Amino acid sequence: MIYMDYQATTPCDPRVLKEMLPYFCEIYGNPHSSTHAMGEEAATAIEKARKQVANIIGTVDTKEIIFTSGATEANNLAIQGIAKFYKERGNRIITSEIEHPCVKETCRALAREGFDVVFVPVSDNGIIDLDFLSKSLTDKTILASIMTVNNEIGTIQPIDEIGKLCREHGVIFHTDAAQAIGKIPVNTENVDLMSISGHKIYGPKGIGALYIKGKSRLRLAPLFHGGKQERGMRSGTLPTPLCVGLGIACEIAQKEMKEEFERLLKFKNYFLKKIFDNLPKVYLNGDKEKRIPGCINLSFDGVEGEGIMLGMNDICVSSGSACSSQTLEPSYVLQAISIREDLAHSSLRIGFGRFTTMEEVDYVASKIIEVVNRLRSMSPIWEGQ
Amino acid sequence: MQYSKKVMDLYKNPKNVGTFDENDANVGTSVVGAPSCGDVIKLQIKVDENGCISDAKFKAFGCGAAIASSALITDWVRGKNLDDAKQIKNKEVADYLSLPPVKLHCSVLAEEAVSKAIENYKSKQKKTEE
Ligand SMILES: Cc1ncc(COP(=O)(O)O)c(C=O)c1O
Ligand code: FES
Numbered sequence: 001m002i003y004m005d006y007q008a009t010t011p012c013d014p015r016v017l018k019e020m021l022p023y024f025c026e027i028y029g030n031p032h033s034s035t036h037a038m039g040e041e042a043a044t045a046i047e048k049a050r051k052q053v054a055n056i057i058g059t060v061d062t063k064e065i066i067f068t069s070g071a072t073e074a075n076n077l078a079i080q081g082i083a084k085f086y087k088e089r090g091n092r093i094i095t096s097e098i099e100h101p102c103v104k105e106t107c108r109a110l111a112r113e114g115f116d117v118v119f120v121p122v123s124d125n126g127i128i129d130l131d132f133l134s135k136s137l138t139d140k141t142i143l144a145s146i147m148t149v150n151n152e153i154g155t156i157q158p159i160d161e162i163g164k165l166c167r168e169h170g171v172i173f174h175t176d177a178a179q180a181i182g183k184i185p186v187n188t189e190n191v192d193l194m195s196i197s198g199h200k201i202y203g204p205k206g207i208g209a210l211y212i213k214g215k216s217r218l219r220l221a222p223l224f225h226g227g228k229q230e231r232g233m234r235s236g237t238l239p240t241p242l243c244v245g246l247g248i249a250c251e252i253a254q255k256e257m258k259e260e261f262e263r264l265l266k267f268k269n270y271f272l273k274k275i276f277d278n279l280p281k282v283y284l285n286g287d288k289e290k291r292i293p294g295c296i297n298l299s300f301d302g303v304e305g306e307g308i309m310l311g312m313n314d315i316c317v318s319s320g321s322a323c324s325s326q327t328l329e330p331s332y333v334l335q336a337i338s339i340r341e342d343l344a345h346s347s348l349r350i351g352f353g354r355f356t357t358m359e360e361v362d363y364v365a366s367k368i369i370e371v372v373n374r375l376r377s378m379s380p381i382w383e384g385q
Numbered sequence: 386m387q388y389s390k391k392v393m394d395l396y397k398n399p400k401n402v403g404t405f406d407e408n409d410a411n412v413g414t415s416v417v418g419a420p421s422c423g424d425v426i427k428l429q430i431k432v433d434e435n436g437c438i439s440d441a442k443f444k445a446f447g448c449g450a451a452i453a454s455s456a457l458i459t460d461w462v463r464g465k466n467l468d469d470a471k472q473i474k475n476k477e478v479a480d481y482l483s484l485p486p487v488k489l490h491c492s493v494l495a496e497e498a499v500s501k502a503i504e505n506y507k508s509k510q511k512k513t514e515e
Contacts (some may be wrong), residue, residue, distance in 0.1 A: 304423055306386065306448040310396055322423040323448035324386070326487060330423065344444075345423030378402045378452070380427035380444040381420050 002360050005316045006353030007151050007179060007295055012245070013202035013354065019248040020204065022333060022374065023241035031238050032229055042240045049247025053209050056250040057177075057194060058187035066210045066230045067243050070209040071178035071197035072102040073223070074210035075145070078174045078193040079106045081220030082143045085114060086172070090140035092116045094171070096128050096157075097336040098150050103176055107145070116140070125287035126155035126337045133162065137169040144173050148180035148194075152349060153286030154295025154334040156184060172218065178208075181255030183261065183292045192216045196250075198242065202354055203249030205243035210234075213294025256354075264352050267361045271296065271350070274365040279372055281385070285339060285347060294352040297334075299343035300368075302382030303375040308348055311371035315364055321345040342381065388449055389483040395453035400460055403442040405429045410513055413506025414512060417498045420446065424491065428498035430470075431505055438462045438468050438470055443498070450488035454478050454495035467503050 003011070023045060029038025031046050050062040059065075068074045083093060095107045104136040109116040118136045121129050128146060137144070144166050148159050155291045166173040167190065174193035180186050182201040188194060194211040198204050212218055212233075226235025252307055275282055281301035297320075300308065305319030318324070320331030321347055330344035350364065388396075404427070405412045411432050424447035433439040441459035441474040445452045457478055462470040475496040479489055 023487065302446065304447050304451075307396075307452065308447075310388070310393075310449040311388070321448075323451075328487070342420035342423070345420075345481075363460050369457065379446045380416060380425050381446045383404070383427075 002058060002315045004077065004350050004356065004360070004364060005318055006350065006351035006356075007154075007200075008318060008351070009199045009205065010202045010353055011355065012199075012204055013249065013252060015252060016245050016249050023244055027240070029034045031240055032227070045240060046243045049243045052247035052251045054211075056181060056186070057169070057196070057211055058189075059211065061214050063231070064188075064211055064214050065237055066212060066234050066247070068208045068210055068234060070199070071100075071176060071195045071315070072174040072208075073186065074195035074197075074208050075100070075102045075174075075176050076106050077144065077210055077220060077223050078195060079103065080110070080223065081146055081233070082174070082193070082218070083110050084221035085113075085219050086142045090138075090142045092118065092136075092138055092141040094118045094120060094133065094136050094141060094144040094146075096120045096122060096146050098122055098126065098152075099145070099147055100151055100176060100178070103147070105146055111286040121147075121325055121367040122155075122336055123337050125290070126150060126153045126285070126333075127287055127290060128157050128159070128162070130161065130165070134165050136166065139169075141169065141171045143172050144176055146173075148175050148177040148186060149183065149292055149295075150286070150296075150333065151179045152331060153297045153337070154179075154291040155286040156180070156290045156292065160190045162184045172216070174303055179295075179339040181250070182257055183294065185257070188213060192218060196246075196357055199248060201249045201253045203356070204242050207239065207246045207343055209246065260354065261293065264356075267352050267356060267358065268293040268296060270358070271361050271365050275368065278369045283339070283343060283353040285334060285337060293317055295348045296352075297344045298340060298348055298350070300348070300372050301343065301346060302379045302385065303372055304345050305347050305377050308368065308371050311369045311374065312364075315367060317364075318349045320347040320349070386449065386485070386488075388453075388485075392449055392453040392482050392484070395456040395482075396449045399452055399456040401442050401456055402444060403424050404444065405431055405440075405442060410509055411506075413425055413502040413504070413509065414513060415498050415501030418447070418494055423447065426451060426494050426498045428455060428459065428495075428502050430499075430502045430506060432467070435466075437464060437466050439464075439509055443476055447494075448488070448491060450482070450484050450491035451494060453482055454484075454491070454492045455498065457482065458495045458499055462499055471500055473499060
């Protein structure tokens with residue numbers, strides 16, 4: 001099996017797992033029980049992890065980090081929490097057309113409750129239309145939520161510019177950085193809230209974090225009511241092993257990011273050259289430059305994505321085609337970048353990551369070329385091309 | 386997608402891929418589905434002097450189920466007269482291939498392709514008679 005679906009999730013790094021293990025059966029005290037040593041020890045481990053998470057996004061104040069069950073919860077907490085707390089200020093919420101479903105559907109739910117939600121379009125390169133965004137920022141706008149890196153096409157949004165625009169208009173700015181952390185440098189200078197996920201950065205599944213800028217003095221309506229852990233914003237006993245896992249995952253990712261970026265960039269360039277040299281009419285979806293190297297989204301004219309994947313059963317990739325989705329709708333991200341309708345069905349997302357090797361990259365490129373050629377020879381819409 | 390061995394075999398070694406001359410009076414052609422929906426099947430039948438389908442070919446843009454359904458149905462229609470060929474129901478194709486529920490429409494498409502190819506052949510015959 002060759003795994004090339006690093007945007008869906010990543011394997012837990014063995015170094016991460018090793019750090020987590022003592023916190024299951026040995027140091028199992030409740031981190032919120034400060035009355036005994038076992039609780040203290042767990043609490044100390046969690047505070048160390050909080051520091052590691054803060055570090056990777058360039059902040060020093062650990063009070064700004066709240067642990068959640070993942071980026072889905074962090075996004076829900078940020079968006080619902082702000083919308084509900086500040087609804088007296090205004091009712092407009094701004095987001096983009098290419099957000100992850102956990103942002104998109106949260107905003108839609110708020111729209112059903114009466115909020116005025118604006119979905120800012122992206123240009124055909126998958127980068128947000130800043131003009132449109134800036135015109136949408138009214139004095140009734142309370143929040144903008146725009147992702148840092150898109151999970152399907154890997155495009156990087158101009159977060160600093162967006163953050164500054166929001167600040168000028170007194171709008172709170174949230175970014176879902178689940179796909180950006182550990183891949184590109186991320187900082188919180190122009191951001192009020194930021195979501196992080198553990199399993200996208202070789203940490204465990206079921207843990208994430210929300211950064212909440214202290215200086216902005218934000219208040220969030222909590223999603224859960226209970227023992228008022230995490231300063232009342234996220235009740236529930238913290239899962240010590242998972243927090244420790246997220247922390248060490250952040251530390252490793254931060255340390256290795258620069259080298260890893262260069263390595264994946266080499267893979268990407270090699271892979272694309274091999275594909276383009278051997279197959280005509282293949283299109284790279286999303287901006288050619290403003291993208292992370294580990295996420296390649298290609299459309300292969302004349303063949304359908306699920307059909308391609310079936311021809312390479314030993315390789316894990318994903319597709320934006322309708323045939324490979326349960327809803328039989330093609331990817332809304334690919335629709336948002338206005339690619340030809342049939343090309344949305346012809347797409348594959350190939351994801352490289354920490355454990356990808358050059359041999360695998362070469363093999364997968366060869367395999368794709370072979371399968372696409374075979375399927376094109378039997379495609380009625382490729383006939384005569 | 387978890388497919389049956391039959392689907393995988395037909396996907397890997399599809400029988401009857403190809404095309405006939407569309408202008409041949411004995412050939413009926415259909416194209417069903419749409420590229421924008423992610424599935425297109427082109428299916429052709431060749432009819433002999435006894436009104437039997439002597440050969441059938443297809444091309445498909447679509448998932449594994451679409452390819453397997455087309456490969457199977459082009460096999461099944463061979464040797465049948467037009468009325469019998471039209472009786473082949475998508476359910477038989479889907480059952481034979483053990484298609485998962487979300488993939489039933491791919492077999493519907495294959496059934497539709499056969500029936501449209503027969504119609505096309507008949508309308509061509511009518512025209513030559515006139
Ligand atoms: C951009 C983005 N946001 C949010 C999520 C959800 O993260 P989690 O699985 O941690 O809830 C994902 C991953 O599926 C993602 O890619
Ligand atoms: S052709 Fe789209 S699901 Fe079969």
